Amino acid sequence: xxxxxxxxxxxxxQAEMEYAGKQIRQLQNQEKLYTNAxxxxxxxxxxxxxxxxxxxxxxxxxxxxxxxxxxxASFIEAAATSQEAQEFLRKRGTSHDETNTNSNSxxx
Numbered sequence: 001x002x003x004x005x006x007x008x009x010x011x012x013x014q015a016e017m018e019y020a021g022k023q024i025r026q027l028q029n030q031e032k033l034y035t036n037a038x039x040x041x042x043x044x045x046x047x048x049x050x051x052x053x054x055x056x057x058x059x060x061x062x063x064x065x066x067x068x069x070x071x072x073a074s075f076i077e078a079a080a081t082s083q084e085a086q087e088f089l090r091k092r093g094t095s096h097d098e099t100n101t102n103s104n105s106x107x108x
Contacts, residue, residue, distance in 0.1 A: 007013045057076075058064050064072050079085060 007016045061075070064075070067075065
């Protein structure tokens with residue numbers, strides 16, 4: 001496939017500019033489509049992860065099914081901030097306390 005002929009006249013230059021503008025708009029629209037598709041996939045992955053983790057939580061604590069949202073939140077907070085949970089997270093390399101300390105120190 002050969003190279004396009006360089007525009008010679010003012011009209012040819014104008015036509016090439018319009019063509020280039022159209023290509024730019026098409027590529028911008030294509031970029032939006034890809035960006036939206038990527039965000040949709042990210043949401044799907046997050047939803048799957050949350051469902052899987054909630055299922056595990058309900059498996060180990062079936063009482064969660066009958067708790068109110070506030071009761072469940074209080075229970076999970078108590079469990080997550082327990083000494084055993086914090087020790088587990090420290091061994092793993094992360095902890096709720098470290099995360100809060102790091103985020104608070106970056107604010108000042």
